[in-house]
Amino acid sequence: MGYGSGQVYDEMVNGQGRLRPHWQTFMSTLGPLESGQMAERWEEARRLLHQNGVTYNIYGDPNGMERPWPLDMMPLLLPAHEWKAIESGLIQRASLLNAILTDLYGPQTLTRYGRLPPSVIHADPGFRRAVHGIRVPNDMHLHFYAADLARAPDGRWWVLSDRTQAPSGSGYALENRAVIAKVLPDSFRHCQVERLTGFFDTFKETLLSIALRAAGSGGTPRVVLMTPGPYNETYFEHVYLARYLGITLVEGADLTVRDRQVFLKTLSGLERVDVVLRRLDADFADPLELRADSSLGVAGLIEAVRAGNVVMANALGSGLMESMAMKSSLPTLCRHLLGEELRLPGVASWWCGNDAERAYVIDHLDGLVVKPAFPSLSFEPIFGAQLSAGERSTLIDRIKRRPWYFVAQEQMALSTAPVWQDGRLQPRPLVLRVFVCATPSGGYAVMPGGLTRVSSESGRLVVSMQSGGGSKDTWILAARRADVASTQPRPALATEPTASGLRLSANDLPSRVADGLYWLGRYAERAEGVLRLLRATQSRLIDSNMPGATAQLRPLLDLLFSQGMIPAEMARITESGANRGLREALHAAVVDPDHPNSLRAQVLRLHRIAYSVRDRLSMDMWRVVSAIDRQSQPPKGRMDAAGLLLRLDDVMITLAAFSGMEQESMTRGAGWRFLDIGRRVERALHMVGLMRGMRVADLDRQEEPVQAATLSVLLELGESVMTYRARHLTSVQRTTVLDLLLGEEANPRALAFQLAVLDRHMRALPNQGVGTGTDPTGGALAIVAAARNSLERSEAMASSDALRVLLDTLAMSLPDVSNFLAHAYFSHAFARSA
Incomplete structure (x- = not known):
């Protein structure tokens, strides 16, 4: 077996190196260690812990707090x-x-x-x-x-x-x-x-x-x-x-x-x-x-x-x-209060606040471990045997100055x-x-x-x-055969009835959780929008032979600049003049966590808010969130353009999986509703931002190839290329594209669809929010109703001026939906910036 226990008590083998009796059955079931099965099982344990998202936060770690839970497979x-x-x-x-x-x-x-x-x-x-x-x-x-x-x-x-x-x-x-x-x-x-x-x-x-x-x-x-x-x-x-x-x-x-x-x-x-x-x-x-x-x-x-x-x-x-400081008194207190001898003794301890005990500690410091007397006095244990003469003298001075702060324990060989x-x-x-x-x-x-x-x-x-x-x-190890009915924990339901017919907890949603789910929806949608933009740009830089790639790169770079993802000088570069600086800027916009508008930054926000409402997400949903985080992490080495594009495709698929689980697995309660409200608000703002960033309202002043390139990009970012082609066999036209992305309530990417869903969700929210108004959703509903009315009555599909006014109005009014919801339902929660 090649296992040595040294000079201390070993739990598995005795002093002669033989298995202790209660370990024999266990070891016999493992089989020969040389078979490689142990390594496979160890990897399986790591995989299960990762799947379940078991973590432990390490304070002060420069690599980040959250760490995988370390579990050894030998019990x-x-x-x-x-x-x-x-x-x-x-x-x-x-x-x-x-x-x-x-x-x-x-x-x-x-x-x-x-x-x-x-x-x-x-x-x-x-x-x-x-x-x-x-x-x-x-x-x-x-x-x-x-x-x-x-x-x-x-x-x-x-x-x-x-x-x-x-x-x-x-x-x-x-x-x-x-x-x-x-x-x-x-x-x-x-x-x-x-x-x-x-x-x-x-x-x-x-x-x-x-x-x-x-x-x-x-x-x-x-x-x-x-x-x-x-x-x-x-x-x-x-x-x-x-x-x-x-x-x-x-x-x-x-x-x-x-x-x-x-x-x-x-x-x-x-x-x-x-x-x-x-x-x-x-x-x-x-x-x-x-x-x-x-x-x-x-x-x-x-x-x-x-x-x-x-x-x-x-x-x-x-x-x-x-x-x-109280440990040395426990045997006496046990006899006084319980009339019994203490059955499970503590390690011998001496509190330095007592004169006699302090003298003993100072005289026998080499064989003792010095610890804080009270939990609030946090410092690492000091092993007397490891101190130099100078360190020993310094410690003794500290003990004499504040003796009540220190306890010494007998050093035990674990x-x-x-x-x-x-x-x-x-x-x-x-x-x-x-x-x-x-x-x-x-x-x-x-x-x-x-x-x-x-x-x-x-x-x-x-x-x-x-x-x-x-x-x-x-x-x-049970003295008799243990009940084998349950080999692993059985999660209880939040509304599980008790024997008395009462419920341990009701199914009401705390306002903080509603706030978190709302922002979870927003960050998930925001990450997807950023990803689609970066993927569209990257694909055109890689494949200049793509139809319209050169012309379509111009509105994409404008959009990246308007959203703060690349500097102004990079937005003026053409495809033929694309240089290393632009490619590095795009790389940073994908993986740099310190870039405030990068994909990685958006995913970190998504992961952070999901973690805060983790008790409201299923295990499978959390695994998807963890996969999004993992796939968007910066590569260990330099990643080429093709590898970056593949990485973006992987994250897109996983984001789609999260969206699918949200729609198909979450109970249609208030929690799901707030999550979807957040998604709809963000998607509506994103569509407005796309049209403003690419200056769609000014397209009638551009030549036809520029118009076609911009509209084609808009359809791609709005995930509506296939729908448009199925309806219109001709080349892209401004009026038909705007109708599909603004006014089409049957298109889940269209602005009209978002407003219609928001209207339904907010009418279904509880009537009594935590705000002071009698109608908590009244303000938000008024904004949505006004936006829908403007969209229905607008001549934006035909008039550039009308489109510009519409987009500017929506850009100013839609963020207020968040403010009204926060006032009505999240007023006590920590305010987040959009």
């Missing part, structure tokens, strides 16, 4: 008897931490009677004085909890840290399971792996039971998952969990507090919220009573909690239990597990994150699995996804 295996002990210890630990929170945010007997040093609490920025004295329902502060575990060389598991603020990783554990169960189906089946779905069903029932009590008799319970937004490192997980649990994903701007109650802003008005599953740090939750500079939270949220009108899960202030790398198995240090949720009866349940993280290098002492680490699925 971590734990036998049932070992897991039983871990499970028991976690349930006890969750109960203990919850009891401590109940006391510290209540009577504070622990500090009053010396069970816990008061300085540990009052020095911690995570102690939320604003919520002290607030009684939470059933004294339940911790609804969801995670702990990071590590195994010592003697085989015992120890707790490295507790995650009580907004624990992350459970959604990634679900996705890891879904992928590995597909990649290693025989191994998964033969190993009798415990399933994860029951844990999430329990958590969903817990949230619903809390919401039912909060809503009261006659009320419909509503639970939302509150996210900091798409720039958070685990936003993918927020989307994934909201879908899986069947609850609405919201940002702070989606919520408002009225009369000490929390409401969700929807298109049909305000809907009361009963439970907020919080993935936002408490510090940012309420700018009135916590951080005043926070734009992520909801003003007045704490007052709503104080009034008992909303339940936060986890409770605000629960992050206090992440304090490293156990290793096999990862598949460079065509073979290699040992890597690991940390196991396990998850605990509250049950409807008030107890706790443990996920039979977890998120295993491994370091990027064998000698690396810190295991972190932000620093390039990877992840594993975690298999708990």
Whole structure:
């Protein structure tokens, strides 16, 4: 096998290099490693993760934040008897931490009677004085909890840290399971792996039971998952969990507090919220009573909690239990509060705010790891054994100046597990994150699995996804045959009925989401318009023998200049004089992300807005969005003109796929309607922009060949060449071309078609928007009606002056459709420039 584990505890092999008993079945199902099957399965896992769009945001990365989720195909295996002990210890630990929170945010007997040093609490920025004295329902502060575990060389598991603020990783554990169960189906089946779905069903029932009590008799319970937004490192997980649990994903701007109650802003008005599953740090939750500079939270949220009108899960202030300064007191507190010995101990810790403990740290620094005492004091762990004499002296001075900022822990040699790398198995240090949720009866349940993280290098002492680490699925081997009914997560529907006949969340569309879908439609259409223009130009530069290529290049260059895609001097170049500068300008207009009007810039806008409403897109639609992004990325090397044209063709096909899925797969609800409104507004503006940019109103002053070339280009960019040829066997004529592209309601590319669809959509929108007007769509409808009337009555088909007036009027009035819709439905959302 060629696998060496070194001197630490290895999860797969013992000290003699033999497989541990619980690994034997798994390894026997893999077959010979030399067969190449492992490499194929590893590639399959990567492909599935890419298809599913599983990402993790890396802060401060010069290559961009969003990164593919790193998953190793070798799971971590734990036998049932070992897991039983871990499970028991976690349930006890969750109960203990919850009891401590109940006391510290209540009577504070622990500090009053010396069970816990008061300085540990009052020095911690995570102690939320604003919520002290607030009684939470059933004294339940911790609804969801995670702990990071590590195994010592003697085989015992120890707790490295507790995650009580907004624990992350459970959604990634679900996705890891879904992928590995597909990649290693025989191994998964033969190993009798415990399933994860029951844990999430329990958590969903817990949230619903809390919401039912909060809503009261006659009320419909509503639970939302509150996210900091798409720039958070685990936003993918927020989307994934909201879908899986069947609850609405919201940002702070989606919520408002009225009369000490929390409401969700929807298109049909305000809907009361009963439970907020919080993935936002408490510090940012309420700018009135916590951080005043926070734009992520909801003003007045704490007052709503104080009034008992909303339940936060986890409770605000629960992050206090992440304090490293409190770890050394947990065994004593467990005996006092629970009357039990702590079953799952933490790594030995010393808080430097205590004189005796600080002295010990300074004297034994070489064998310790120095960490921040509180989560808000962010700095990387400092390994005493790696410090030079000068660095050691500097650290000691820092500790003496602000002792309460520092905690030291015993340095532990982490156990290793096999990862598949460079065509073979290699040992890597690991940390196991396990998850605990509250049950409807008030107890706790443990996920039979977890998120295993491994370091990027064998000698690396810190295991972190932000620093390039990877992840594993975690298999708990059942003592009896596991229920095989569900081998992968079953996404819940947002309107799935519960046993009580009530619904966990309604199907109302948050106003922010409606705004995002509207702009998704606009950016998708804008990208297509830019692409068609670039493709038409590029094809004529490549093939000068194309009929009319030389004459048609002139209006195309004019149009590129009018839309800010090439500089003025490039627009004056003829085909025969086309030089390297023009070709480079066109190349930049395709792939340069810093060019504000390039195709790549448009696709980045499309991808960014799609990411923000990802929970409203099907998995297939998201895969298409990802394909558009991938195909439009700048090439690694220089791409010739022919290759660039092929790239444009590929992106066009994928954009068409997105449009097709939008039309054929989305339910005809308000979300689809706003997306299509955005597309229709953008297409109408694009057609007007084409005619103005090519100076179609002045064509009667041009010679016939120039007119023919311009009109031919206009038909191509309007995707109407085939329709025109089928109707008119003669050469292109101004009147017939304008009739087809302006007045033909049966042509989906015509201006009249866009206006007719806009009229239907806006009449179908909810009557009660979030604006102040009694008729939220009245202003937008008036603009559309005026435009349709002008088009029907206009003599634009025959008169150049009338066409010029019509185009100028539409160019000024159509953008106001966005303004009226924003006022009526998106007024709280972040304003975007067109």
